[in-house]
Amino acid sequence: MKHFKHMTGPYILWSAAFIVIPFLLIILYAFTDGGLSLMDASFSLDSFQEIIDPLYVTVFSRSFQVGLITTALCFLLGYPMAYMITKFDEKVQPILILFTTIPMWINLLLRTYAWISILSDNGIFNMLLGKLGLAPVSIMYTGISVNIGLVCNFLPFMILPIYTSLSKMDPALLEAAYDLGANKLQAFTRVVFKYSLPGVLNGVILTFLMAISAFVIPKLLGGGQYTLLGNLIENQFISVGNWNFGSAISFILAVVILFTISFLKRIDPDDED
Amino acid sequence: MNKKIIELKNITKTFEHHQVLKGIDLTIYENEFLTLLGPSGCGKTTILRIIGGFEEADSGSVIFEGTDMSKLPPYKREVNTVFQKYALFPFMSVFENVAFGLSLKKMDKKVIQEKVEHMLHLVGLRGFEKRNINQLSGGQQQRVAIARALVNEPKVLLLDEPLGALDAKLRKEMQVELKKIQKEVGITFIFVTHDQEEALSMSDTVVVMNEGIIQQIGSPIDIYNEPKNRFVAQFIGESNIVPAIMKEDFLVSFDDQDFKCVDHGFLSNEDVEVVLRPEDLILSKPEYGQLTGTVTSITFKGVHYEIIVNSHHRDYKVQTTHYYEVGTEVGMSVIPDNIHVMHKMKEA
Numbered sequence: 001m002k003h004f005k006h007m008t009g010p011y012i013l014w015s016a017a018f019i020v021i022p023f024l025l026i027i028l029y030a031f032t033d034g035g036l037s038l039m040d041a042s043f044s045l046d047s048f049q050e051i052i053d054p055l056y057v058t059v060f061s062r063s064f065q066v067g068l069i070t071t072a073l074c075f076l077l078g079y080p081m082a083y084m085i086t087k088f089d090e091k092v093q094p095i096l097i098l099f100t101t102i103p104m105w106i107n108l109l110l111r112t113y114a115w116i117s118i119l120s121d122n123g124i125f126n127m128l129l130g131k132l133g134l135a136p137v138s139i140m141y142t143g144i145s146v147n148i149g150l151v152c153n154f155l156p157f158m159i160l161p162i163y164t165s166l167s168k169m170d171p172a173l174l175e176a177a178y179d180l181g182a183n184k185l186q187a188f189t190r191v192v193f194k195y196s197l198p199g200v201l202n203g204v205i206l207t208f209l210m211a212i213s214a215f216v217i218p219k220l221l222g223g224g225q226y227t228l229l230g231n232l233i234e235n236q237f238i239s240v241g242n243w244n245f246g247s248a249i250s251f252i253l254a255v256v257i258l259f260t261i262s263f264l265k266r267i268d269p270d271d272e273d
Numbered sequence: 274m275n276k277k278i279i280e281l282k283n284i285t286k287t288f289e290h291h292q293v294l295k296g297i298d299l300t301i302y303e304n305e306f307l308t309l310l311g312p313s314g315c316g317k318t319t320i321l322r323i324i325g326g327f328e329e330a331d332s333g334s335v336i337f338e339g340t341d342m343s344k345l346p347p348y349k350r351e352v353n354t355v356f357q358k359y360a361l362f363p364f365m366s367v368f369e370n371v372a373f374g375l376s377l378k379k380m381d382k383k384v385i386q387e388k389v390e391h392m393l394h395l396v397g398l399r400g401f402e403k404r405n406i407n408q409l410s411g412g413q414q415q416r417v418a419i420a421r422a423l424v425n426e427p428k429v430l431l432l433d434e435p436l437g438a439l440d441a442k443l444r445k446e447m448q449v450e451l452k453k454i455q456k457e458v459g460i461t462f463i464f465v466t467h468d469q470e471e472a473l474s475m476s477d478t479v480v481v482m483n484e485g486i487i488q489q490i491g492s493p494i495d496i497y498n499e500p501k502n503r504f505v506a507q508f509i510g511e512s513n514i515v516p517a518i519m520k521e522d523f524l525v526s527f528d529d530q531d532f533k534c535v536d537h538g539f540l541s542n543e544d545v546e547v548v549l550r551p552e553d554l555i556l557s558k559p560e561y562g563q564l565t566g567t568v569t570s571i572t573f574k575g576v577h578y579e580i581i582v583n584s585h586h587r588d589y590k591v592q593t594t595h596y597y598e599v600g601t602e603v604g605m606s607v608i609p610d611n612i613h614v615m616h617k618m619k620e621a
Contacts (some may be wrong), residue, residue, distance in 0.1 A: 180374035
């Protein structure tokens with residue numbers, strides 16, 4: 001096994017160059033005030049003080065809210081779907097899983113633009129409402145359109161890990177639960193769901209992280225009116241050019257993400273050892 | 274005899290055009306250790322699953338203490354199952370696994386604690402309460418599975434080849450243990466196995482099955498000594514099966530020789546088959562034997578030698594503690610008690 005260790009070399013190089021060093025740079029920018037130049041930078045917490053501004057606190061709490069709602073919706077839609085897929089014949093299951101991932105083959109921008117034409121004021125959705133004699137609704141550029149976009153985009157990332165853990169379950173476990181006196185609901189809550197918990201946690205972590213840091217979907221479906229953390233960071237780096245402030249936000253986001261993961265991992269029964 | 278607890282009446286079951294059970298009638302009594310024995314695919318596990326409620330019979334009925342429970346879901350039946358691969362809940366401790374059934378019944382925590390402790394003591398796993406399932410050996414998992422089922426105080430315990438995954442030595446130990454546990458809790462055990470030795474050493478009653486049909490029901494001694502047909506004789510233990518003619522009551526003829534026997538009630542000159550167990554054939558000098566032959570092979574088996582003797586009509590398998598050189602001329606005899614005459618099995 002020892003000589004296989006060399007094969008991790010390229011990966012270590014890659015992550016050093018494109019993950020570790022950039023991350024160190026972000027920390028450096030976050031705690032200094034020298035603008036783009038690192039030459040005349042000195043230690044400062046100015047950027048973090050700036051974040052306390054109510055304007056930015058709103059963006060933080062809104063991002064959190066969007067993350068939670070998207071994750072909750074993905075779970076509520078994704079779990080039953082993953083569960084139902086495991087009930088199909090073993091030969092059919094991979095095909096159904098393929099179907100759930102097909103949207104991912106299409107470019108994210110295209111998919112998001114499609115949502116614009118569906119949800120906009122003169123879009124397909126409102127046209128259908130009109131046909132039914134209902135008043136049109138304004139969904140575009142609100143939290144609703146952003147959440148719809150995020151859920152549709154991240155649903156596969158919830159379904160896949162849940163399906164993976166459910167499909168590993170020995171059907172005899174379910175029979176054992178019935179045998180010991182569990183009705184269908186009890187067998188599900190006490191055995192099936194608990195068995196799939198590691199998959200659920202992975203799905204939750206994945207979707208939450210992606211939702212809280214998303215920026216293309218909120219930018220397109222939220223317009224300028226619905227700024228999330230990802231958009232804020234993007235603005236600071238690309239439009240405003242305040243790398244120090246952008247880095248400070250990225251840093252806080254990274255810390256929040258780390259805490260979320262370590263908190264969720266603690267629930268995971270598989271991680272006891 | 275004890276009270277009837279389960280009656281199966283004319284049970285049939287077909288899976289994808291293959292008829293697995295072809296009309297099973299079986300009565301199971303209280304406090305009985307009953308074994309369903311047969312080769313794989315004979316339908317024995319299907320019977321167990323129908324009693325457990327995991328499969329529904331196509332026709333026929335399952336009577337439990339006088340009432341039909343054919344349509345009851347598993348969780349309403351007073352039976353519990355020990356599954357083939359144990360099916361323990363991997364995310365629960367030993368204690369939680371055993372307590373699972375009781376906690377569903379919303380029993381008092383203290384009572385659950387007591388019952389689980391008692392049961393773990395019974396299966397010899399005291400002090401293992403907090404262990405994880407994947408920290409246990411196969412034998413220990415087996416015991417947890419038994420405790421988890423028995424703690425619910427079922428009237429019948431179903432065991433689906435529970436010893437199949439254990440190594441030979443552990444299997445022997447668990448056989449003794451299971452029998453002991455059954456005596457101690459005093460309930461009916463229905464045990465499924467394809468291992469004839471296991472069936473003979475543990476059971477009160479053995480049900481031999483083949484191709485969805487019950488071949489014979491009886492005590493282990495009956496099944497071994499009085500096999501009803503060729504299948505049972507071949508499946509249980511080793512045997513020489515010889516075509517013969519029943520000349521009259523107590524007299525059977527094979528290999529051009531007449532033999533006194535203890536069987537009767539056949540037609541005169543009926544074509545029959547005779548079972549001779551290898552350990553019942555006695556070797557001697559040629560002039561003292563009822564049959565003569567030549568030793569063609571000898572194999573050491575530990576306690577005894579297994580010898581193939583070629584008479585002029587066929588090969589006989591013989592077990593003996595004496596050594597015979599290959600090529601030796603020997604005589605063979607058998608006492609009337611050890612000749613077992615069966616009706617000829619219809620060719621399938």
